[in-house]
Amino acid sequence: MITAERKPISEIKEMIAPYKKVLIVGCGSCVAECASGGEKEVGLLASALRMDAKASGKDIEIKEMTLDRQCVYEFIDQLTDVIGQYDAVLSLGCGAGVQAVAEVFPKVLILPALNTTFIGQTKEAGLWIENCRGCGDCKLGYFAAVCPVTRCAKGLFNGPCGGSRTDRCEVDPDVPCAWQLIVTRLEDMGRLDLLCKVHPPADWSKQQGKGPRKIYREDQRS
Amino acid sequence: MDQKSAGLNITIFFCQQLDPQQDVNRRALEKELGARIRFFPLPCGGRTDSLHIMRALESGADKVYVITCPEGACQYREGNIRAKKRTAYAQELIAEIGLERERVELIALPAGTSSTIDKLARELLAREATLGPSPVRAKQA
Numbered sequence A: 001m002i003t004a005e006r007k008p009i010s011e012i013k014e015m016i017a018p019y020k021k022v023l024i025v026g027c028g029s030c031v032a033e034c035a036s037g038g039e040k041e042v043g044l045l046a047s048a049l050r051m052d053a054k055a056s057g058k059d060i061e062i063k064e065m066t067l068d069r070q071c072v073y074e075f076i077d078q079l080t081d082v083i084g085q086y087d088a089v090l091s092l093g094c095g096a097g098v099q100a101v102a103e104v105f106p107k108v109l110i111l112p113a114l115n116t117t118f119i120g121q122t123k124e125a126g127l128w129i130e131n132c133r134g135c136g137d138c139k140l141g142y143f144a145a146v147c148p149v150t151r152c153a154k155g156l157f158n159g160p161c162g163g164s165r166t167d168r169c170e171v172d173p174d175v176p177c178a179w180q181l182i183v184t185r186l187e188d189m190g191r192l193d194l195l196c197k198v199h200p201p202a203d204w205s206k207q208q209g210k211g212p213r214k215i216y217r218e219d220q221r222s
Numbered sequence B: 001m002d003q004k005s006a007g008l009n010i011t012i013f014f015c016q017q018l019d020p021q022q023d024v025n026r027r028a029l030e031k032e033l034g035a036r037i038r039f040f041p042l043p044c045g046g047r048t049d050s051l052h053i054m055r056a057l058e059s060g061a062d063k064v065y066v067i068t069c070p071e072g073a074c075q076y077r078e079g080n081i082r083a084k085k086r087t088a089y090a091q092e093l094i095a096e097i098g099l100e101r102e103r104v105e106l107i108a109l110p111a112g113t114s115s116t117i118d119k120l121a122r123e124l125l126a127r128e129a130t131l132g133p134s135p136v137r138a139k140q141a
Helices: A009-016 A039-055 A073-079 A095-104 A178-189 A192-196 B027-036 B050-058 B079-096 B117-125 B135-140
Strands: A002-006 A021-027 A061-067 A088-091 A109-112 A114-124 A127-132 B010-015 B037-042 B063-068 B104-108
Touching: A009 A039, A009 A088, A009 A109, A009 B079, A021 A039, A039 A061, A039 B050, A039 B079, A039 B135, A061 A073, A073 A095, A088 A095, A095 A109, A109 A114, A178 A192, B010 B050, B010 B079, B010 B117, B027 B037, B027 B117, B037 B050, B037 B117, B050 B063, B050 B079, B063 B079, B063 B117, B079 B104
Parallel strands: A021 A061, A021 A088, A088 A109, B010 B037, B010 B063, B063 B104
Antiparallel strands: A002 A114, A114 A127
16 A cells, blocks of 8 residues: 655645635545544544634634545545635645546645655554565565565665674664565575576666556556 | 633543443533533543544643543553553644643553542542643634
8 A cells, every 4th residue: 555644734734824715635545544644634634723723813614525535536526516615625645646636626726735655564553664666577476575675775686785683684673684584484485496596687667767657458448 | 720710621531441330420510510521431541532632622622631540450451551642642733733732631540549530520620720721712712
């Protein structure tokens, strides 16, 4: 999923300062799972902003709404009947959600309340870790489903750097050495032979080399 | 001046395991103070939610108390620890908009405490009012 964190309230206040009617729109998908942009977070932010406005005597109306997904037209369409009542929309969606809503309603100002951070996994309650960079050339099959590009601080494809200490990364002792995990898992599976393959440097043209990427599937189109 | 005399609006979220007769015990105080005191019994302190605290403040509470069982004595193991974390989150959030963190306070009762919710509430009301009315409520009026 895509993870995100709320911007500081001061930054959000600065963005919405010129407006009298603001709709806060959450997203019930990834950012709800990482507790930054779901219905509850919409309520927390709306409550905080309304209290701030009252305390400082500002005349501003702030309403709440949460879509199941903010990056898919069928869900964004739920805003059609209400969005015209507002001067601005404060989106608690990820960057893709903000842009998708803005594309559907090009005359409405859509403001981001989150900083979108990474593709990650819910490791445990309240802990999300980055484990995929969306490089477009997945090699997890060779590495016991541990991505050395993302989880090795040095992004090494062909073995460990040798700097790890007691299975911890030398760059950050809180993080397990990705290569230790890879070797241990392959050993447990009896597939250390997979490490005999030498991998050329990652082909980053598949990620960013040609600008924004797109996936086109004729069978999925109407 | 104590909090009662200062006319503060008090909201109390509390674990009802503290006082099995809470629904009866709080009635006299509710009748006496009317809308100035609001009780929210929770099945466990772990049901405390930062959003509920924020809504209480937004609705006009000058002070929100979250009362839990003593640490280590939660019937559901970790409810009071969760209440502590969620109270802290609400405190951080209101600090971001310039409200005093002290407007939200967690009270983990000392081990061995045996009291009723009305007695606990009266003790809180008798505390010195270190905060005035919330600027949120002051502007609402």
